[in-house]
Amino acid sequence: MSAATPPFESFAAAEAEIQYTPEFIEASGLAEWAAGFKLGTAGYRDLLDPADFFSTEVPFNAFSVALMVESRARLAVAAGLQSLHIGGEVRPHTQNFIDLAARIYAAHGLRVHLRPEGERTTPIWLSSFGVFFDELDGGENFTASHSQSYKGGWKPMAASGGQLMEMAGMIADKVRDLVTVAATDGLTIRLAAADDPLIARDFDPVAAYTKVLKQVVPAKLLAEIPPAGAVGFRAAFCTEGGSMAPTARRIFADLGIGVGDGGPVFFTHEEESDTYHGIGILDGVNHGVDPGKWQVYKHVGAQDMLRDGQCDVFFIWDPDGDRFNMVTVAPAALAAEAAAAGLEVDPLDDQSCLVFFKPNQIYFMLTALKIASLQEAGELRDYNWIVATTYPTSMSIGEVATTCNERTGAGLRTFRVPVGFKYFAELVEQLEQQVQDGAALARATDVTGVATEFGPRPRLLIMAEESGGAAMGPAEPMVSREGNRTSLAAKEKDAMQIGVMALCLAARLHNSGSSFGAYYLALLAEYDTRYRFYERRDITLFDEALKGAERRAAQEAGNARKVATVEFFAALEGLAPNEVAERLLARLPAGVALPTVNRVFHAGDGTFIEFEGLWFELRASGTDAVLRFYMEGRDQQLVAELNEALTRLEI
Helix, strand or coil, X not given: XXXXXXXXXXXXXXXXXXXXXXXXXXXXXXXXXXXXXXXXXXXXXXXXXXXXXXXCCCCCCHHHHHHHHHHHHHHHHHCCCCEEEEEECCCCCHHHHHHHHHHHHHHCCCEEECCXXXXXXXXXXXXXHHHHHCCCCCEXXXXXXXXCCCEEEEEEECCCCCXXXXXXXXXXXXXXXXXXXXXXXXXXEEECCXXXXXXXXXXXXXXXXHHHHHHHCCHHHHCCHHHHXXXXXXXEEXXXXXXXXXXXXXXXXXXXXXXCCCCCEEEECCCCCCCHHHCCEECCEECCCCCXXXXXXXXXXXXXXXXXXXXXXXXXXXXXXXXXXXXXXXXXXXXXXXXXXXXXXXXXXXXXXXXXXCHHHHHHHHHHXXXXXXXXXCCCCCCEEEEEEECCCCCHHHHHHHHHHHHHCCCCEEXXXXXXXXXXXXHXXXXXXXXXXXXXXXXXXXXXXXXXXXXXXXXXXXXXXXXXXXXXXXXXXXXXXXXXXXXXXXXXXXXXXXXXXXXXXXXXXXXXXXXXXXXXXXXHHHCCCCCCEEEEEEEECCCCCCCHHHHHHHHHHHHHHHHHHHHHHHCXXXXXXXXXXXXXXXXXXXXXXXXXXXXEEECCCCEEEEECCEEEEEEECCCCCEEEEEEEECCHHHHHHHHHHHHCCCC
């Protein structure tokens, strides 16, 4: 169903109203939508109609978004908030949603800060940083990140730049309250004019962000790029038609890194595209644009460019700039050893092979690189550096820190949080508060109740998610524009940071005649890494492209499977190891050999099982209709076979 006469005109220089009558609530399905509405690990994502901004045949539309924004506006006013930022990437109707949200906020008397004229897009990390730096009361970004272009997304954030925590549930409750009122008495949502004085196009924290980036990326690493470029080094950055290119161009210029015209960096798929240039669509199936998926990294033209010598490494950013991956080249003689170490290897030509890295493996390398750089700069012992990961992220990253401690007494700390960068942001905010309060020892308690002491000067060396998102913190706290706020680290995933770090490493390897593959193998040996073999299997619950009654039926069946699987594993938490083994063996395919179970616990977002020599986690995605089965261990064959068997449990 679409409105016969749209209730308002986007970008209009006139006030408007959206009327929700009881009849419209019933006909549009908004009551059913509101009953299930919630903000998950990455805000709210759902199906939109690329051809119709107002269609109520899909959950993400002008009417549902207006209800979400109206709910936030009322809560913001009640809490005394005064200013919000709105940004977004390039998927269908993004500019319309930004306009709608800005006009609703302005109608409530809130000041709204948009990008300057000519700057259409805002990477999610820039929204987050700018909210902090400009000392705003919060913000949001219209993005569904790496999801298919037919999905819309809304990611609200707090004044710190981190994703909303407590207010997320309040917004969901307020949406239901508004729909309940509308279903009985009707509801009116007011829109200010698009040129209302409260709507300013002044959100431009790029220069300030670049200053912080120079503190995060060691100067000696940045210094590797010019000499590499002078001898022909070239790095391609695929932006997937998303939001990264305009902002990245400005940052590279500020860093003195040439883009195009013989510079060491150039972009592919730079032109904005609300279908992402068809990236991720393979054999008629749209897999989304997650650069960590083989359907993406093997089908963006990297192989030809690397084979033809157009570039030495091929980097990939997702549309809102929070995920990162790369395609690299190594000598063909290294192929067998790289594959045996858990890297994905494909042939390229007689002299070279392609080496693909999982995000976990990239963060393993960058953690080791940052530690070595801090040691070289004499800053490793000056601060209490923390290596933080989510529970289903590779334990090899933490191993770098613990091995370094054993050998040097460096005092690095590790900490794990549930999936969702908001939990990293929460950790950072807790540490900031303790530093502000003058605590002698900053500390945090994980979801299992185990407390970790960090020391008086906690700093975030890296915060890494296996899905491809990460961020690093500087040695000294960031300071906001007027000096009223400080921050120890980014509160959102930042693939600009990671991209520049990886670019520096690529240049260093080029200067020394090495490769990412050789560097990774050397690190495995140097750190005697135990957790080398990692995999994640995604089980799709239903086709999210479906609409109407067909979608509802498929969603109901998929949710039933999800609930049954999650509840089965949750019932194992806290049981004696032998009882856990008995329950698993009773449901596993015949003949499966189960390693010794050591412990089972709830990791905040799923069930975590520690086996002898490996670990496993089951969790339901907070953004997509999939169940995720994670496993990592020391035996490649065992990891593959056991994880496959667990996906086939009879439940």
